[in-house]
Amino acid sequence: MTSMKFANVLLETNPRSVSYPSLYVKANQPVTPAKEDGVWVLFDKGLYDFTTYFNSLSVMKLRQYTTATAFSLHLELRGAACTVRQTMGDTFAAHSIPVPGTEHAVKASQEWQTLDLPLQINDEMVIVGFEIATEGQVELRNSYYELELSDEPTDVELVLSTTTFKKESFIENNINLVRTHIVESNDDIAKHFHMYVMDNGRTLDVQTLSSERITVVPNDNVGGAGGFTRGMITAMEQKPKATHILLMDDDVAVSPESIKRTYNLLRILSPEHRSAMISGAMLNYEIGEDQWEDTGFMTKEGTFAPCKPGLRLTQFEDIVFNELFRVPSFMQDQRYAAWWYCCIPISVIEKNGLPLPFFVRCDDAEYGWRCNTEFITMNSLCVWHMSFHERYNAAVERYQTTRNTMIAQAVTGFAPDSDFMEELHRNIRLELKKFGYDNAELCLDAFEDFLKGPRFIARPGQAEESFMAANRHKEQLVGFQELQQQASQDPELAGFDLEQIDRQLIDGDKPRSIPQRLSDYVTDNGQRVIKTRGAGYAVIPLLGWVYPAGVIRGKNKLVVIDWYNRKGAIRTKDAARYAQIKQRYQRDLKYYKQNIDRLRAEYRAARPELTSVEYWKHYLKMD
Numbered sequence: 001m002t003s004m005k006f007a008n009v010l011l012e013t014n015p016r017s018v019s020y021p022s023l024y025v026k027a028n029q030p031v032t033p034a035k036e037d038g039v040w041v042l043f044d045k046g047l048y049d050f051t052t053y054f055n056s057l058s059v060m061k062l063r064q065y066t067t068a069t070a071f072s073l074h075l076e077l078r079g080a081a082c083t084v085r086q087t088m089g090d091t092f093a094a095h096s097i098p099v100p101g102t103e104h105a106v107k108a109s110q111e112w113q114t115l116d117l118p119l120q121i122n123d124e125m126v127i128v129g130f131e132i133a134t135e136g137q138v139e140l141r142n143s144y145y146e147l148e149l150s151d152e153p154t155d156v157e158l159v160l161s162t163t164t165f166k167k168e169s170f171i172e173n174n175i176n177l178v179r180t181h182i183v184e185s186n187d188d189i190a191k192h193f194h195m196y197v198m199d200n201g202r203t204l205d206v207q208t209l210s211s212e213r214i215t216v217v218p219n220d221n222v223g224g225a226g227g228f229t230r231g232m233i234t235a236m237e238q239k240p241k242a243t244h245i246l247l248m249d250d251d252v253a254v255s256p257e258s259i260k261r262t263y264n265l266l267r268i269l270s271p272e273h274r275s276a277m278i279s280g281a282m283l284n285y286e287i288g289e290d291q292w293e294d295t296g297f298m299t300k301e302g303t304f305a306p307c308k309p310g311l312r313l314t315q316f317e318d319i320v321f322n323e324l325f326r327v328p329s330f331m332q333d334q335r336y337a338a339w340w341y342c343c344i345p346i347s348v349i350e351k352n353g354l355p356l357p358f359f360v361r362c363d364d365a366e367y368g369w370r371c372n373t374e375f376i377t378m379n380s381l382c383v384w385h386m387s388f389h390e391r392y393n394a395a396v397e398r399y400q401t402t403r404n405t406m407i408a409q410a411v412t413g414f415a416p417d418s419d420f421m422e423e424l425h426r427n428i429r430l431e432l433k434k435f436g437y438d439n440a441e442l443c444l445d446a447f448e449d450f451l452k453g454p455r456f457i458a459r460p461g462q463a464e465e466s467f468m469a470a471n472r473h474k475e476q477l478v479g480f481q482e483l484q485q486q487a488s489q490d491p492e493l494a495g496f497d498l499e500q501i502d503r504q505l506i507d508g509d510k511p512r513s514i515p516q517r518l519s520d521y522v523t524d525n526g527q528r529v530i531k532t533r534g535a536g537y538a539v540i541p542l543l544g545w546v547y548p549a550g551v552i553r554g555k556n557k558l559v560v561i562d563w564y565n566r567k568g569a570i571r572t573k574d575a576a577r578y579a580q581i582k583q584r585y586q587r588d589l590k591y592y593k594q595n596i597d598r599l600r601a602e603y604r605a606a607r608p609e610l611t612s613v614e615y616w617k618h619y620l621k622m623d
Contacts, residue, residue: 001069002149006062006264007380009075009143010054010257011040016288016384022314023053023289034139042138045080051087051096051129053313054257054380057119057145058323060126061378065276066268070148071119073130080136081108084115087131089320090124096131096316108135116146126323127379153267154274157192158343159235159242160259163219163227164250166201171250175209175216181256183213189263194242196234198227221464222620223359224249228339230620232349233613242346247364249340252383253285262343262381275348276374280341281322281382288384289314294322294377296338296365297331298415302405302423304365307331313379322379334415336368337375341383348373353611356411357619359463361396362404366414390564394439395470397544398427402446403466407457410450410603411610421592428585430547432578433525435558435571438475439544440581445470447588453599454606460619475560477542477567483559486570492557493537493570506541506561510550520553527578534573542568 011017011024013033025031029046033039042048050056062068075084086102099120106113119128132138160178164171178195190213197204197216200223206216217234219227228247235242244266248254262278269276281294291313293306308325311318327335342364352371355363368375402424408414424447431440449456449466456462478486480498487493512520519530526532534556540548542562552558558571609615617623 002152004147004149004153004264004268005074005144006068006147006268007057007145007261008257009050009140009145010255010380011140012255012257014253014255016253016283020289020314024055025050025052036141039139039141042079042132042134042140045134045136047131047133049087049096049129049131051089051127051131051316053319054255056089056127056129056319056379058126058378058380059119059121059128060323061376062147063121065270065273065376066147066265067150067270068147068268069150071121071128072146072148073115073117073119073143074146075115075117075130075143076112076141077106077115077132077138078109078112078141079138080134082106082132082134082138084117085131085133086117086119087129088125089127089129089316091126091320091324093126093320094317096129098131099128112141126320147268149268154269155192156244156263156266157240157242158189158194158263158266159231159238159245160193160195160248161198161228161231161235161245162195162248162250163198163200163224163231164204165221166203167250168203170252171197171204172209174248174250174252174254175214177254177256178259179211179214182259183211187260189260193263194238196231198230200227220621223463223467224339225355225358225360225363226463226620228363229354229616230622232344232346232354233616233620233622236346236349236613244343244345245349246341246343247339248383249385251386252340254341254383258341258381258383261378265376265378265381266343273374273376275345276376277337277345277348277368277371278343278376278378278381279337280343281377282338282340282385283313283382285384285386286390291318291322291382292385292387293338294325295327295375296336297327297334298336298365298369298405298418299334300417300419301426302415302418302420307335319379330417334369334417335375336365338368339364340385341381342368344371353608354613354616356404356408356610357457357463357616358404358407359400359467361400362408366404366408366412369414370412392543392562393471394436394442394474394544395467398431398439398442398474399446399470400467402427402443403450406447406450407454407603410600411454411607427544428581429524431544432527432581433520433547433549434540434552434560435573436475436544436560437571437574437577437581438473441584442470442474444581444584444588445473447592451588451591451595451599453602454610458606458610458615460621475569475571477562477565477569480566480568483568483570487559490557490570492535493559496537496559501539501561503563505539506563508551509548512550512553516553517549520549524578525553525573527573527575528582531575
């Protein structure tokens with residue numbers, strides 16, 4: 001029998017911990033850092049509950065996935081008298097529940113006192129934690145959960161790979177966190193860890209940021225897919241060879257403790273779970289207590305969706321639900337783990353090949369589906385990620401997503417229950433109804449590039465060229481000042497005043513009668529069958545998936561607003577352009593129906609090459 005420190009009691013100072021302290025500890029008094037490094041102050045008499053997202057222990061999952069057989073808590077305390085008590089949460093717990101008979105009284109002392117408490121565990125417990133009831137100010141340091149194991153921990157060599165493109169502030173902060181809290185720590189991970197930063201923008205100071213266990217690699221702009229693939233190849237070829245690679249986005253904030261716990265978890269997985277991917281959750285960068293996704297799946301309609309409902313991780317019942325959630329069968333066969341935080345065994349990569357050369361979008365979803373491994377998720381394994389609605393880009397959503405999902409399904413059979421042709425049809429029609437002709441044409445650009453077959457996507461440099469072209473061809477937004485100037489010169493936009501615009505107006509809609517709905521369906525908002533010029537204007541959101549049908553009907557002008565980035569554009573109904581796009585779409589559909597069987601065979605045949613190390617080394621100019 002051996003033991004291992006698994007998880008530190010985590011208290012840290014950053015924008016998330018300051019704004020959402022209940023992610024760490026719930027208390028009726030402040031918890032603040034002391035002047036002494038690594039010491040935290042429970043400020044005054046009160047109750048401090050550590051049964052939280054970051055500081056509870058996921059005993060149900062640890063018993064399911066690992067060789068852990070017993071659990072204990074190590075605390076180091078100094079100050080006023082206090083009582084420490086174990087807590088737990090079961091299936092229906094709405095708040096932490098004290099475990100009877102686990103109270104430990106600690107006398108007042110100005111000297112550090114050590115408490116090692118065995119934790120009582122039963123089959124009903126989903127998570128366990130602890131609370132401290134103090135009679136006055138108490139200091140806390142060097143506290144952690146320890147596990148007893150039935151087997152010795154396995155050897156793990158962990159690579160953290162991140163790909164960045166001109167996001168210096170994010171990536172430099174994460175490099176510094178990794179250096180300070182992982183590489184320079186006394187934890188076991190420090191001796192078995194390397195971070196590779198694939199700098200697709202070539203804007204980072206290589207000499208300053210690189211060190212013995214952190215390497216910045218200037219790279220061509222090959223997108224996330226190319227950067228992460230280079231990380232995989234580097235991890236496989238480094239000495240000593242990596243056993244696992246942790247892929248992490250650049251525009252995220254991360255707690256180094258999440259990485260440490262991932263490493264510890266890898267070391268104690270039981271044999272039947274060692275091929276699993278460990279998938280970290282995506283928390284909202286702006287609203288740090290909200291979880292947006294913790295593994296996702298492809299819907300039958302052909303869209304990306306989170307498996308779990310949105311959760312608020314400062315709420316105890318949501319922390320428990322997060323651990324208990326069982327993925328429904330209709331999601332299971334379409335499931336993936338996104339690469340904002342995903343740890344993959346190198347053996348899985350060697351078995352299933354490398355990703356497809358997509359540049360961005362769908363590379364992670366296809367790869368997770370293709371490898372068909374078990375996915376392990378756990379409270380506290382996460383990043384805070386910039387939300388997608390705040391960085392909507394038609395070049396990504398209308399070109400990259402359309403093309404790549406079709407290619408993925410043709411090459412590997414990805415998401416067999418999803419109808420990407422129906423999604424294409426829906427998106428084109430939605431853009432046309434909203435006079436988004438540029439973006440509708442992006443959908444067709446994507447479709448036509450799919451129809452070119454695998455030789456098109458296989459050429460080195462093509463992925464970047466296509467993405468840059470999509471960015472040029474998408475609807476171009478202007479700043480609010482220029483938008484107001486354009487509106488002031490348009491008689492049909494008389495009275496438009498940005499100072500009178502607010503989110504209520506932008507995001508609003510109004511109901512339609514059944515005859516109105518029928519008319520809109522038949523005429524695509526007055527652009528076919530019965531063509532009408534329309535009159536007046538409406539203000540709508542930029543987001544492509546939004547359909548404010550009642551607001552836009554009967555209008556000749558639409559002002560689209562990206563309120564978060566303070567940009568917008570003016571759209572004008574154009575029945576002639578609508579007809580040209582529809583004709584182009586019908587021509588493409590005819591070609592698709594005549595050639596799809598041949599295309600699918602060609603894509604399937606290209607899989608071994610496109611996912612091989614040899615191909616990717618040439619693609620990345622590594623040979």
